Amino acid sequence: MNAILDFIAALGRAALNLVRTAGAMALFGLAGLSHLVRPPFYWRIFLGSLVEIGFFSLPVVALTALFSGGVIALQSYTGFAQYHVQSAIAGIVVLSVTRELGPVLAGLMVAGRVGAAMAAEIGTMRVTDQVDALTTLSTNPVKYLVTPRLLAGTLALPFLVLVADILGVMGGFTVSVVKLDFSAPAYIAATLTTVKPIDITVGLAKAAVFGFLIALMGCYHGYHSRGGAEGVGAATTSAVVGASILLLAFDYLLTDVFFSQ
Amino acid sequence: MTDATPKIRIRGLTKSFGSKRVLDGIDLDVMPGTSCVVIGGSGSGKSVLLRCILGLIAPDSGSIEIDGVDILTLPARRREGAIEKIGMLFQNGALFDSLSVWENVAFGLMAAGRRHGARMPRAEARAHAGRVLEQVGLDPSVGALYPSELSGGMQKRVGLARAIASQPDILFFDEPTTGLDPIMGAVIDGLIVDCVRRLGSTAIAITHDMASARRIGDRAAMLYQGKLIWQGPASALLDSGNPMVDQFTHGRREGPISMELRR
Numbered sequence: 441m442n443a444i445l446d447f448i449a450a451l452g453r454a455a456l457n458l459v460r461t462a463g464a465m466a467l468f469g470l471a472g473l474s475h476l477v478r479p480p481f482y483w484r485i486f487l488g489s490l491v492e493i494g495f496f497s498l499p500v501v502a503l504t505a506l507f508s509g510g511v512i513a514l515q516s517y518t519g520f521a522q523y524h525v526q527s528a529i530a531g532i533v534v535l536s537v538t539r540e541l542g543p544v545l546a547g548l549m550v551a552g553r554v555g556a557a558m559a560a561e562i563g564t565m566r567v568t569d570q571v572d573a574l575t576t577l578s579t580n581p582v583k584y585l586v587t588p589r590l591l592a593g594t595l596a597l598p599f600l601v602l603v604a605d606i607l608g609v610m611g612g613f614t615v616s617v618v619k620l621d622f623s624a625p626a627y628i629a630a631t632l633t634t635v636k637p638i639d640i641t642v643g644l645a646k647a648a649v650f651g652f653l654i655a656l657m658g659c660y661h662g663y664h665s666r667g668g669a670e671g672v673g674a675a676t677t678s679a680v681v682g683a684s685i686l687l688l689a690f691d692y693l694l695t696d697v698f699f700s701q
Numbered sequence: 702m703t704d705a706t707p708k709i710r711i712r713g714l715t716k717s718f719g720s721k722r723v724l725d726g727i728d729l730d731v732m733p734g735t736s737c738v739v740i741g742g743s744g745s746g747k748s749v750l751l752r753c754i755l756g757l758i759a760p761d762s763g764s765i766e767i768d769g770v771d772i773l774t775l776p777a778r779r780r781e782g783a784i785e786k787i788g789m790l791f792q793n794g795a796l797f798d799s800l801s802v803w804e805n806v807a808f809g810l811m812a813a814g815r816r817h818g819a820r821m822p823r824a825e826a827r828a829h830a831g832r833v834l835e836q837v838g839l840d841p842s843v844g845a846l847y848p849s850e851l852s853g854g855m856q857k858r859v860g861l862a863r864a865i866a867s868q869p870d871i872l873f874f875d876e877p878t879t880g881l882d883p884i885m886g887a888v889i890d891g892l893i894v895d896c897v898r899r900l901g902s903t904a905i906a907i908t909h910d911m912a913s914a915r916r917i918g919d920r921a922a923m924l925y926q927g928k929l930i931w932q933g934p935a936s937a938l939l940d941s942g943n944p945m946v947d948q949f950t951h952g953r954r955e956g957p958i959s960m961e962l963r964r
């Protein structure tokens with residue numbers, strides 16, 4: 441009997457913790473956003489984060505997109521050749537890249553790169569009292585550390601995804617034309633007739649949400665890290681895992697909202 | 702306001718973390734222009750006391766008055782204004798390692814959220830930072846370096862420079878000599894005394910270094926199990942007549958204080 445009660449209590453505790461954490465994260469995000477409309481705004485930090493996320497993530501996002509586009513072309517060719525519908529490949533590539541793979545893969549890559557770096561940087565500042573030092577120097581730490589990063593994440597990821605879209609399609613195009621002997625003009629024509637503006641804009645909207653979530657997880661876990669180097673390490677892990685899970689969950693939600701009709 | 706109003710007056714301050722009562726009814730007055738040293742063992746809540754005054758930790762009950770105004774009941778904006786009068790030297794410096802030394806020193810002056818006085822332009826702030834660095838015995842050229850390029854003693858000096866850069870009314874020192882060799886400790890203590898005198902500031906220092914406590918403090922108080930068990934002149938620390946203070950200041954193993962190994 442006691443074992444059962446213990447089990448239920450543990451379950452309840454875990455559920456309460458989850459709700460409490462989700463609430464704390466939401467409040468933290470809202471606090472960060474509220475400073476957008478309350479000057480001052482720290483442009484220097486914002487531009488630094490923008491360059492860090494938007495520019496220095498370009499190689500890894502570009503490579504991921506290029507290869508993913510190529511792989512989709514190859515994989516769908518093996519499947520579609522059986523039914524003699526190879527002509528659908530261009531459409532498959534452009535739709536999967538713009539709607540799903542661009543935002544999700546770029547998001548996961550940036551979560552690993554930038555989310556972890558944010559958590560480590562802010563976490564180190566927390567455990568070495570630098571966050572408290574900000575307060576004693578007339579600077580609100582959320583306004584200074586969090587708000588610029590949230591905005592930078594939200595703005596930089598759509599840009600990265602746009603690049604990923606283009607390179608993903610190029611990857612598919614290259615494999616189709618060079619390896620599968622498609623005609624280049626026909627492939628381009630098929631791509632352009634298949635893709636609708638909404639496919640791209642929804643992908644970019646998803647990217648903005650993902651960018652916000654990645655920055656939020658990095659900042660939240662860094663800001664609340666405790667207990668020296670080990671705590672910062674744990675914060676970094678939580679930031680990447682949390683961002684990846686939230687990103688996939690929100691991907692489903694947003695896809696449901698935009699494309700389920 | 703008369704001279705009899707303490708710069709800092711703390712009454713009945715309590716703070717618990719979980720079931721552990723870290724501060725248990727603290728009463729403390731610090732008169733304008735004097736230095737008070739709070740001594741106590743590791744984990745006795747000395748840092749929590751400073752953090753409560755700085756607004757970094759919200760106490761459970763009690764009042765903290767600065768210039769006769771209870772800052773705990775003030776609205777957030779006015780409280781930030783009151784806290785801006787306090788300069789803080791953190792235990793390990795807490796220098797911003799992504800910023801150069803001069804940007805660290807001038808951070809508070811360039812802060813856009815500053816409530817007293819206008820925000821200082823960067824060029825002017827840099828020149829000012831150079832002058833403050835000289836006051837703590839560093840060459841202004843150090844300003845171009847990054848904190849990671851400095852030795853422990855130099856980092857302490859930069860931390861001190863950052864704390865005094867905006868000429869605060871009140872200065873807090875969190876274990877200013879911890880981690881320094883005895884000579885460097887004495888040098889830092891000397892700088893602290895100089896700065897406090899020059900600015901005419903009121904100071905609270907927390908330490909468990911007795912030599913440092915007697916050099917910095919006018920008054921002293923000992924924190925033990927969340928209470929201030931003794932207050933008196935800093936010069937009397939070594940023969941206070943209080944058995945607990947005597948055990949602590951002489952570092953005796955035997956006595957009324959038994960070290961808690963588990964907190």
